[in-house]
Amino acid sequence: MSDTAIVARDLTASYGARPVWSAGTFTIPGGSFTAVLGPNGAGKSTLIRMILGQLASAAGRLEVLGRTPRRGNPDIGYVPQGSAFDSELSIRGRDFVGLGVDGHRWGVRLAGRAKAVAATAASIEAVGALDYADRPLGSLSGGEQQRLLLAQALVGQPRLLLMDEPLSHLDVRNQGAMVQLITDVARQRLLTVLLIAHDVNPLLPHIDLVLYVANGKLAIGRPKDIITSKRLTEIYSSPVEVLTDSRGRLFVVGLEEEVSHPHG
Amino acid sequence: MGDLAVFATVSNTSPSLSWNLFDDLASLFHYDFMVHAFQAGTIVAIVAGAIGYFVVLRASAFAAHALSHIGFAGATGAVVLGISPVFGLLAFTLASGVTIGALGNRLRGRDVTIGIVLAWTLGLGVLFLSLYRGYATEAYALLFGEILGISTTDVAITLVAGVVTVAALIAIYRPLLYSSIDGDLAGAKGVPVTALSIIFMAILAVAVTEAVQVVGVLLIFALIVTPAAIAVRFTSRPAVAIALGVGLALAFTWAGLAIAYYSPHPVSFFITSLAFATYVSVRLSEPIRRRALTRSAVASTTAR
Numbered sequence: 307m308s309d310t311a312i313v314a315r316d317l318t319a320s321y322g323a324r325p326v327w328s329a330g331t332f333t334i335p336g337g338s339f340t341a342v343l344g345p346n347g348a349g350k351s352t353l354i355r356m357i358l359g360q361l362a363s364a365a366g367r368l369e370v371l372g373r374t375p376r377r378g379n380p381d382i383g384y385v386p387q388g389s390a391f392d393s394e395l396s397i398r399g400r401d402f403v404g405l406g407v408d409g410h411r412w413g414v415r416l417a418g419r420a421k422a423v424a425a426t427a428a429s430i431e432a433v434g435a436l437d438y439a440d441r442p443l444g445s446l447s448g449g450e451q452q453r454l455l456l457a458q459a460l461v462g463q464p465r466l467l468l469m470d471e472p473l474s475h476l477d478v479r480n481q482g483a484m485v486q487l488i489t490d491v492a493r494q495r496l497l498t499v500l501l502i503a504h505d506v507n508p509l510l511p512h513i514d515l516v517l518y519v520a521n522g523k524l525a526i527g528r529p530k531d532i533i534t535s536k537r538l539t540e541i542y543s544s545p546v547e548v549l550t551d552s553r554g555r556l557f558v559v560g561l562e563e564e565v566s567h568p569h570g
Numbered sequence: 571m572g573d574l575a576v577f578a579t580v581s582n583t584s585p586s587l588s589w590n591l592f593d594d595l596a597s598l599f600h601y602d603f604m605v606h607a608f609q610a611g612t613i614v615a616i617v618a619g620a621i622g623y624f625v626v627l628r629a630s631a632f633a634a635h636a637l638s639h640i641g642f643a644g645a646t647g648a649v650v651l652g653i654s655p656v657f658g659l660l661a662f663t664l665a666s667g668v669t670i671g672a673l674g675n676r677l678r679g680r681d682v683t684i685g686i687v688l689a690w691t692l693g694l695g696v697l698f699l700s701l702y703r704g705y706a707t708e709a710y711a712l713l714f715g716e717i718l719g720i721s722t723t724d725v726a727i728t729l730v731a732g733v734v735t736v737a738a739l740i741a742i743y744r745p746l747l748y749s750s751i752d753g754d755l756a757g758a759k760g761v762p763v764t765a766l767s768i769i770f771m772a773i774l775a776v777a778v779t780e781a782v783q784v785v786g787v788l789l790i791f792a793l794i795v796t797p798a799a800i801a802v803r804f805t806s807r808p809a810v811a812i813a814l815g816v817g818l819a820l821a822f823t824w825a826g827l828a829i830a831y832y833s834p835h836p837v838s839f840f841i842t843s844l845a846f847a848t849y850v851s852v853r854l855s856e857p858i859r860r861r862a863l864t865r866s867a868v869a870s871t872t873a874r
Contacts (some may be wrong), residue, residue: 358758378760384752392629396802397751397813409748410759413741442806443751458755 309336309372309497311466312357314524317366319352326352330366330524332517336465339492341509341529342502344519345457350502351387353519354468357500358384371465378410385457387470387502390451395444402443403429406458429461430454433487449480453487467492469501473508481508488512490542506533507555514569533558587832598831606720607837611823613725613732614784615793619819620739621777622798623812624770628750631795632681633670633771636688636792637778640666643691646710646765646780655712656727659782663775671762671771676851715786715838717827724783731780738773746770749807784823785838792842793819802853818848 310333317330326349342350355361356368359375366372371381383406389476391512406429407422408415415422430439433453438446443454452472459467469488473481488513492499503509506516506529516532518525518541525541532538532558538546542560549557585597595629599605625634627683641663648658666687673680699709711719720728722849739746749756781793797818801811833840 360757374785378758382758384755384758386758388752388754391751394625394629395751396806397808398806401747401806401808402751405744405748405751405756406759409744409756410761411744414743440806526641 310334311336311338311371312500313367314417315367317356317368317439317524319349319356319361320364321352324325325364325522327519327522327524328365330556332526332565334498334515334517336498337496338491338514339489339499339512340501340517340526341498341506341513342519343504348521350519350521353517353524354470354500354502357466357468358382378426382464383464383467383497385452385455385459385467385472387474388534390448391443391446393444396442396551399435399439399441399443399446399450399457400426400430403454403458405462406461418488425439425461429457432460433457434493434503439561448476449473449484449510450479451480452476452484456484456488456491460495463495465496465498467501468498471502471504472473473503473505478508485509485512510554510556520551584621585832592777594629594832598728598828603720603828604719604831606722606725607717607827608663608726608824609725610720611717611827612820613728614780615819616816617735618775618781618793619731619738619797620812621774622794622819623801623808623815624739624750625774625794626649626798626802627747629772630670632666633684634774634778634794634851635791636670636684637663637771637775639688640691641778641782642712642787643695643698644765646695646702646709648660649708650698650702655708656779656783660776660779661672666691667771667775667778668768669745671768707729711786711842712782713786713788713834715784715789717783717837718830720783720825728780729782731776735773735776735780738769742766742769758846785841789838789842792822792838792845796845796849797822800849802854818845822848861873 312334313334314330316328319326319330338343343351344350349545350359352513357370357375359377359379360371371528390409400546404415404422404426408418424440430436433454433456435450435457438450439454439457443451446454450458452475454556455472459469467488473484476484485508488499491497500517501509506513510529513529515526516529517534518538520541521543523541525537527537533548535547538548538558544560547559549559551557571722587594588597599608617786625631641659644658644660644662646658647662648655651658670684671682673683702708710716745756745761746766748759749761749766753763777794778790781790786794798815798820799812804814805811822841822844826837827843829840830837
């Protein structure tokens with residue numbers, strides 16, 4: 307638990323000449339749960355791609371599980387961003403989860419068949435997807451598909467779990483159940499979790515850290531330290547107010563619009 | 571006029587059914603051209619049924635269709651140059667397949683681009699046809715297939731190409747399946763997604779070139795897309811779906827050949843009609859099958 311999972315020093319991301327963000331310095335402790343927040347297009351998925359070794363850093367240093375990032379790192383489980391599977395997709399959830407074991411290997415599965423089948427079944431059970439694992443993926447609900455995506459990310463026994471907006475297509479009840487499941491699984495397996503989200507509220511009771519990606523910068527801290535009017539105004543370089551409702555839910559409101567449109 | 575005369579002779583000499591199954595089967599294989607047709611048809615059906623699964627899974631049915639049409643220009647061009655049309659067909663399908671594969675799934679509006687290229691190459695094909703002042707039967711064979719005119723050499727070439735395509739499909743099976751379902755995920759796991767897309771389209775180009783011999787450029791869907799499209803409606807297990815697709819493609823080809831032998835009408839008509847009729851009846855029977863499934867599920871629940 308005490309080791310560090312990800313260390314970034316003066317990290318800069320860019321697509322060609324276009325800079326995305328720069329001077330990112332943060333440390334993610336092993337076994338922690340971090341929510342990655344920030345506006346669309348700020349470069350949250352870019353950070354994930356760098357951790358996955360799919361995008362080289364433009365400058366600075368990045369260390370993932372004690373090594374430089376590399377593609378196909380078996381210690382990383384990944385749930386990509388994306389809307390639901392095509393409704394016509396006729397593949398069993400079980401076969402999809404199984405690809406998490408050896409889908410990157412050439413040829414057909416010959417050796418290690420029993421082991422792969424057992425690992426697949428265990429992973430499906432761990433996310434509570436037994437009831438629908440043998441139905442076509444395309445026919446499943448968004449919540450069911452997300453659970454199977456999680457199962458296929460977990461099947462290779464990773465140490466780090468990266469999830470790109472796994473809650474976006476779920477209703478409020480399913481969001482809560484999904485976050486609880488991720489938290490439980492992470493605790494059992496001592497997983498480090500990095501999860502991109504739009505809304506921090508379903509995550510608030512469970513996360514240790516918030517990593518903000520906004521305005522070309524990264525900022526990290528505990529939720530109660532960073533999701534404040536003062537800190538977010540600094541990060542965005544424009545007036546931002548954090549409101550709390552009667553149930554403790556946070557709402558981040560940009561004030562720029564009101565300031566610049568006083569007659570609106 | 572010439573064509574009509576040929577048709578008339580063929581229908582006059584068409585064998586008739588004797589109602590003795592063994593005699594009929596024996597007579598099917600009496601002529602070398604029928605033996606060759608069954609050999610080539612069997613190889614092509616296996617290849618088409620297997621690769622068709624991935625075509626359906628990757629939703630690239632239109633790309634498969636386009637390959638064959640673009641290949642038509644290559645084939646007619648080869649005829650003009652006095653080369654065997656198969657080489658022109660293979661060259662054009664390979665070139666266009668690799669190009670489409672390199673574009674990958676990321677490029678939206680790919681169908682529009684393919685459609686534009688395909689329309690132009692068909693125009694090229696028409697030009698080549700008019701330049702070649704030979705028989706129109708050559709073009710007819712390319713468009714609609716000419717399985718009854720296959721030589722021993724053709725069968726041997728088809729066999730080699732068939733073995734190569736199936737071996738290549740087996741070699742890339744798992745990563746191809748992975749990247750066909752979710753390219754982002756497969757890429758993160760280290761699967762070379764774009765390279766696989768190019769390799770797959772190259773394999774498809776060879777398969778299309780083979781299938782053109784049996785059903786022709788225009789009817790390629792019947793062997794590559796339809797059997798797989800039927801199979802995935804019955805099973806969501808990849809290996810089972812591939813086996814079922816191959817089985818259906820074989821059934822359509824064999825039945826089509828057998829029926830055509832006793833009839834004056836072309837083989838491709840029967841193969842495509844059998845495929846179409848099966849697909850339609852499967853789709854139409856779906857509500858009934860689903861109801862039966864629900865009923866048995868309810869029955870098993872109440873039995874508990």
